[in-house]
Amino acid sequence: MWLTLDLVRFSGPLISQLFDVGVGVAASAAVAAFVGGGIVAFVGTLVARQIGYGRVLLWVAAALVVLRILLPFLAEDALIIYGLIALALALGLVLMAAGQTADVAGGAGVLAAAGTGAMVALLEQGILRTWDAMWRHDVAGWIAGGLLCLALLAGAWRARGDVSERPIRGLWAFGLWLSIVAFGFANAAFLSSQTGFHLGFALVLGAFGLAGGIYAASRRPNLPVAAVAVVGVVSVLATWTTVAFSGAALVVMTPVASATVTYLASRAIRPAPVGARAGFRSLGASAAFGLMVLLPFMLVQIDYDIPIGIPHLLVIAIAAGLIGAGAIVRSRPGAASSTVAHAAVGFRRRAGLGVIAAIGVGAFLLVTFNGGEGAPGAAPAQLKVVSWNLHYGVTPGLTGGPAVDLDATTDYIRAQDADIVLLQEVERGWILAGGTDLLEYLADSLHMYYVYAGAHDRQFGNAILSRYPITDPAMIRLPYGAGPQGRSAIIGTVATSKGPIQFVSVHLQHKDDDATRVAEVEALLAALGPVPSRVVAGDFNDTPDSRAVALMLAAGYTSAQDALWHEQNTYVGSDFNARIDYQFLQGVSGTAFRIGDSGRSDHLNLAVTVSVK
Secondary structure, three states, X not given: OHHHHHHHHHHHHHHHHHHOXXXXXXXXHHHHHHHHHHHHHHHHHHHHHHHOHHHHHHHHHHHHHHHHHHHHHOOHHHHHHHHXXXXXXXXXXXXXXXXXXXHHHHHHHHHHHHHHHHHHHHHHHHHOOOOOHHHOOOHHHHHHHHHHHHHHHHXXXXXXXXXXXXXXXXXXHHHHHHHHHXXXXXXXXHHHHHHOOXXXXXXXXXHXXXXXXXXXXXXXXXXXXXXXXXXXXXXXXXXXXXHHOOOOOHHHHHHHHHHHHHHHHXXXXXXXXXXXXXXXXXXXXXXXXHHHHHHHHXXXXXOOOOOOOOOOOHHHHHXXXXXXXXXXXXXXXXXXXXXXXXXXXXXXXXXXXXHHHXXXXXXXXXXXXXXXXXXXXXXXXXXXXXXXXXXXXXXXXXXXXXXXXXXXXXHHHHXXXXXXXXXXXXXXXXXXXXXXXXXXXXXXXXOOXXXXXXXXXXXXXXXXXXXXXXXXXXXXXXXXXXXXXXXXXXXXXXXEOOEXXXXXXXXOOXXXXXXXXXXXXXXXXXXXXXXXXXXXXXXXXXXOOOHHHHHXXXXXXXXXXXXXXXXXXXXXXXXXXXXXXXXXXXXXXXXXXXXXXXXXXXXXXXEEEEEEO
């Protein structure tokens, strides 16, 4: 499960790259990889009849280890192909291992084992500060990858004598559980961004929730149907609260959501009757497992470009509700239920050790991972301001990607010697971006204060980073218009020796709808109001001759590029090139304007030095 969750996050940037080719291509590749896991498990079971079940597990694990070692050396098309193959093999291996576990310890054992693996994956994310080992080429990445490979081979070696091919009923619920866990409950960056808590504390909450689910699944699996229904209602409410709200209540609701979903999934899963063998029904169930892993978080992601008609995070609560419904059906009088063997007890001990480890890792992060530690006091008269759309931290294929290299992005920003950094497309826990917390990683590495505002949700928005304290932060929510995304702007003020300057980072709608961007600019200008000195910068998704840009100029702003530079495109995507990023100045003088190219985004960064007039 540890490797599977890593590979689910790893697959996000690969699928993201395919979106540049076409939505159909990306969707087809994603479905093939996730459903392919079920096919791998089915074929593996058939082969096992000839050479032994445990031997097949060992061979699949060995193939995964080879791919895991190979992937960091691949790029572009080869990386996408072999990365998605590795994901299919990992999902297949999980299914085959689950079959053996269910035969011994029922659905409780399956979820206890999977939950334990999820806890280890969560701890790894915390230790690596959300930047997964799959994308790293440093010592920490190779150590984490090496430990994972050794653990995988050791587990497969221990299972080499297994002989069972007993099918599992309710694999769809297992798939939904894995999707929810990958999306949120074992995703440290998501937990931090959604709750608003420090990464260390959010990680401990996630570990407590998974441990509670493991304990509940293996300790009391056979509650009466009415009690299971109550747990189901609590699960849906807690899950919805976790994904839709923030605040102190999530200290309780987040672990409750994780624990109840895990328990209910254990009730929905059961081994087939003794003597049953894998057939076409097993193939369908295995394929459904892969599809259910993909569907919830893919629907959430699709809503960013194609609205799905309901609040996109409601999909996660619906998935929790479906798991609860499956548990209720399995709990009805006369329904076959999962048995619990002594083997499940060992997972409770491991869960306890996982909580202790999480507390240790969380405490370490609280001490060492602290973005917002810039220079004290007022800033100098002149400030260098860099604005940049980060392409959510994923290097696009046009410049050698897909890749996730947070250190390279950090080093590039540091090399700009910026005092203020205005960022767009800052993601926090997006699977499509590899599950990193781009905001916290940059702020910590650069030792800068920051303010952040989500847009469509808390996982995707705009930020201001500063060497000097930021005061009066505020978010402006922009009109939705024709959509498809909710958009926002973030405001912060920095005091200089000549007076305060207000900075605004903004990102307008990207669809070809001029009226929406005009309405957004009108709302932005109305919300900003008059101040003596201001810099508004970001991705306006519109050209210099557009009505949106004309509104900014008519409001008394000066385009730094037009005043200090020359005409140059700022977007260099695979589909077209255009000038759509701007730095607008009001009440400040600008000098030394430059446009840079890091190769880490499909946007070029803009830099200007400003001071109060």
